[in-house]
Amino acid sequence: MDSDNRTGVDLDAGFARAQFPPAENGIAFLENAGGTYVPRQVIDRVGHYMSRVQVQPAYGFPASIEATDLIADGVAIAAAFLNAEPDEVLVGPSTTVNVLVLAQAARPLLAPGDEIVVTNQDHEANSTPWRRLAQEGVTVREWAIDPATAELDLDDLRTLVGPRTRLVVMPHCSNVVGSFNDVATAAAIAHEAGALIAVDGVAYAPHRLPDVKALDVDFYYFSLYKTFGPHVGAAYVRRSVARRLAPQNHYFLTEPPKSLNPGGPSHEFTAALNGIADYFGVLDDHHFALPANGLRARMERLYALFAAHEDALGRRLLAGLAVLPGVRLIGRKAMDGKRAPTFAFTVDGRPSAEIAEALWDRGIAVGLGDFYARRCVEALGLDTVVRASLAHYNDEDDVDRFLDALRRAIA
Numbered sequence: 001m002d003s004d005n006r007t008g009v010d011l012d013a014g015f016a017r018a019q020f021p022p023a024e025n026g027i028a029f030l031e032n033a034g035g036t037y038v039p040r041q042v043i044d045r046v047g048h049y050m051s052r053v054q055v056q057p058a059y060g061f062p063a064s065i066e067a068t069d070l071i072a073d074g075v076a077i078a079a080a081f082l083n084a085e086p087d088e089v090l091v092g093p094s095t096t097v098n099v100l101v102l103a104q105a106a107r108p109l110l111a112p113g114d115e116i117v118v119t120n121q122d123h124e125a126n127s128t129p130w131r132r133l134a135q136e137g138v139t140v141r142e143w144a145i146d147p148a149t150a151e152l153d154l155d156d157l158r159t160l161v162g163p164r165t166r167l168v169v170m171p172h173c174s175n176v177v178g179s180f181n182d183v184a185t186a187a188a189i190a191h192e193a194g195a196l197i198a199v200d201g202v203a204y205a206p207h208r209l210p211d212v213k214a215l216d217v218d219f220y221y222f223s224l225y226k227t228f229g230p231h232v233g234a235a236y237v238r239r240s241v242a243r244r245l246a247p248q249n250h251y252f253l254t255e256p257p258k259s260l261n262p263g264g265p266s267h268e269f270t271a272a273l274n275g276i277a278d279y280f281g282v283l284d285d286h287h288f289a290l291p292a293n294g295l296r297a298r299m300e301r302l303y304a305l306f307a308a309h310e311d312a313l314g315r316r317l318l319a320g321l322a323v324l325p326g327v328r329l330i331g332r333k334a335m336d337g338k339r340a341p342t343f344a345f346t347v348d349g350r351p352s353a354e355i356a357e358a359l360w361d362r363g364i365a366v367g368l369g370d371f372y373a374r375r376c377v378e379a380l381g382l383d384t385v386v387r388a389s390l391a392h393y394n395d396e397d398d399v400d401r402f403l404d405a406l407r408r409a410i411a
Contacts, residue, residue, distance in 0.1 A: 042275030112137030358409035
């Protein structure tokens with residue numbers, strides 16, 4: 001999906017920013033890929049649940065009924081992000097935990113000699129759990145990035161997939177490289193071989209709306225704390241696949257998604273997902289005169305505003321990086337519709353920690369490390385990188401402050 005904004009409306013970033021209390025702290029927050037700020041609507045929802053209905057759901061007394069409804073509505077919000085039905089989605093502690101559970105649940109689908117394909121571009125949450133299936137006699141084949149471009153090549157995938165392939169695992173977007181991968185084509189390659197496909201959308205969902213139906217994927221997961229919500233993750237499993245997975249919950253809970261969610265969701269945080277919808281409602285009302293036809297439609301037109309705004313900021317940031325001496329940018333050099341506003345870089349001859357510390361000292365919040373994508377970073381011949389990542393509530397001043405601070409750090 002590109003960032004073509006057909007709404008004829010520009011994002012009022014100042015209005016959006018005003019909904020996020022942490023944005024008033026005076027720093028330029030450019031570590032959104034690690035977790036976005038949370039709007040006051042979500043904060044209020046957490047407070048409401050914990051102060052009014054912090055009770056066991058599924059009973060018949062009023063507070064329990066309200067708790068049950070709020071949790072169910074929260075799951076529906078997570079499903080709307082994916083264009084999925086609520087009974088196809090589970091909300092668990094994090095994407096890391098959700099993938100660990102799904103990988104264990106997938107064991108009955110695999111036999112010794114079967115093959116799975118994994119990448120070295122992924123966050124480790126979408127790598128280690130699947131690679132550990134080698135303990136069951138499964139052969140793990142690695143779909144490696146091009147060390148020059150850091151990209152995944154679909155032609156390489158075609159050579160890796162064969163008659164024994166049972167699963168292809170990949171990211172929709174790398175949290176270091178920032179490129180959008182062609183999941184739909186990868187899914188077609190996997191399915192043609194009779195394999196399933198599992199996709200990590202954590203770095204994609206903050207910037208573009210996934211559509212599991214259009215992508216034709218079997219598993220898809222993302223982190224709601226990186227899409228303006230509390231610290232929980234959501235996972236989609238195709239119904240026909242979910243019925244074939246081994247239950248991971250109590251023995252008497254055999255129907256998905258409950259069977260795939262040991263311990264169940266965080267009640268207060270799942271209920272608080274309704275605050276994301278509240279925030280989108282406030283933002284939509286501010287920008288559009290006519291109401292949208294449902295939550296997903298509202299999200300689609302808001303995300304068009306987000307993408308256009310983020311791409312404009314990204315172009316400004318990339319232009320500034322291009323004139324700074326010694327900066328090595330990971331990934332695409334342009335906001336070409338195939339890149340998230342997530343920019344990992346190094347500076348020749350300078351430790352990344354030194355650059356990050358200089359930025360922190362100047363009030364610029366950036367990330368430092370391998371961001372749990374260690375295989376990717378090492379494949380690029382690096383140890384640690386600095387990462388600047390944007391969200392729709394960032395503005396030109398954030399970018400300019402970052403560039404000025406980086407210029408001073410390099411000088």
